[in-house]
Amino acid sequence: MSASRRRAFVTSVGDLLASWNLPHATGRVYGLLLVTEEPTSLDAIAAELELSKGAVSTAVRQLDSWGLAKVIPQPGSRRLLVEATGGIESLLEASHSRARTLIAALRDGETLVSPGPAQDRLRDVIGLFAGYVDVGSEILDRYRR
Amino acid sequence: MSASRRRAFVTSVGDLLASWNLPHATGRVYGLLLVTEEPTSLDAIAAELELSKGAVSTAVRQLDSWGLAKVIPQPGSRRLLVEATGGIESLLEASHSRARTLIAALRDGETLVSPGPAQDRLRDVIGLFAGYVDVGSEILDRYRR
DNA sequence: CGCTATATTTAGTAAATGATGAATCTACCG
DNA sequence: CGGTAGATTCATCATTTACTAAATATAGCG
Numbered sequence: 004m005s006a007s008r009r010r011a012f013v014t015s016v017g018d019l020l021a022s023w024n025l026p027h028a029t030g031r032v033y034g035l036l037l038v039t040e041e042p043t044s045l046d047a048i049a050a051e052l053e054l055s056k057g058a059v060s061t062a063v064r065q066l067d068s069w070g071l072a073k074v075i076p077q078p079g080s081r082r083l084l085v086e087a088t089g090g091i092e093s094l095l096e097a098s099h100s101r102a103r104t105l106i107a108a109l110r111d112g113e114t115l116v117s118p119g120p121a122q123d124r125l126r127d128v129i130g131l132f133a134g135y136v137d138v139g140s141e142i143l144d145r146y147r148r
Numbered sequence: 149m150s151a152s153r154r155r156a157f158v159t160s161v162g163d164l165l166a167s168w169n170l171p172h173a174t175g176r177v178y179g180l181l182l183v184t185e186e187p188t189s190l191d192a193i194a195a196e197l198e199l200s201k202g203a204v205s206t207a208v209r210q211l212d213s214w215g216l217a218k219v220i221p222q223p224g225s226r227r228l229l230v231e232a233t234g235g236i237e238s239l240l241e242a243s244h245s246r247a248r249t250l251i252a253a254l255r256d257g258e259t260l261v262s263p264g265p266a267q268d269r270l271r272d273v274i275g276l277f278a279g280y281v282d283v284g285s286e287i288l289d290r291y292r293r
Numbered sequence: 294c295g296c297t298a299t300a301t302t303t304a305g306t307a308a309a310t311g312a313t314g315a316a317t318c319t320a321c322c323g
Numbered sequence: 324c325g326g327t328a329g330a331t332t333c334a335t336c337a338t339t340t341a342c343t344a345a346a347t348a349t350a351g352c353g
Binding site: 227 | 298299
């Protein structure tokens with residue numbers, strides 16, 4: 004388990020998730036969790052990633068709320084353990100929900116332009132997006148089973 | 149063509165494209181172009197959206213480079229006209245390319261964890277993402293014809 | 294060759310966001 | 324109850340980023 008490759012992995016996952024609109028400390032924590040076999044503590048995360056405890060705390064709660072990590076309270080101690088969940092679905096779902104909002108806005112805009120090339124263009128965009136979202140949802144459904 | 153609905157449309161498209169990592173002035177310009185029947189000038193855009201000329205200039209060039217708008221130079225004048233293109237494909241393509249980079253990083257990470265639940269989890273994530281991207285590309289291909 | 298109309302670049306600014314470190318809170322244990 | 328080990332919150336700082344306004348560049352026209 005080469006430490007430098009671990010670090011490289013963590014930062015690249017962090018960078019990439021940042022382009023998915025996650026703060027990149029959060030993305031790095033997720034990256035670390037993905038290559039960590041056992042549930043791990045917030046302090047251990049902070050130590051390995053050289054992040055403040057506060058940052059780790061908020062990152063973990065974000066990951067939890069996105070369904071990307073599971074927080075496991077330990078009976079008999081205040082310490083929390085965290086582990087990645089497989090389900091990165093929620094990221095995709097979030098992206099769908101944004102796309103759907105966009106589609107709705109575009110549909111609304113359809114009534115703003117009179118028939119002609121401009122309206123066709125708008126319809127085109129709507130069609131592509133809608134198809135895209137439909138297929139994506141299908142994949143997600145299939146994945147859930 | 150109600151001006152207030154136009155404005156509402158423009159800002160919502162702007163807001164939404166901002167979540168796709170476009171600056172939202174750029175998104176608003178795109179929104180405006182989508183509901184504008186004829187090619188329009190940078191000054192007209194600046195006036196309607198109350199943006200500075202500089203902002204419009206960079207927004208338009210961004211849209212152009214993303215393939216979301218076409219810039220039409222006018223012979224006999226320095227003035228440029230701009231119109232939206234239907235193809236919002238490039239946005240989806242960009243999102244795919246990010247996803248593919250992520251997939252590559254994850255595949256690389258696979259070798260960092262020893263066989264077991266952690267590796268399975270990672271494989272799971274990879275599989276979902278890969279399937280998602282594949283299907284999306286298929287839609288794009290179909291759309292291009 | 295200027296002059297004008299237009300686009301682009303640049304320097305500066307304001308706002309948003311993320312991270313930190315300290316202070317605070319809370320659960321557990323003696 | 325008091326103390327301690329932990330997590331969380333909060334105020335602050337730093338960075339980034341998008342926008343503005345002004346300066347600059349360039350194309351066309353007299």
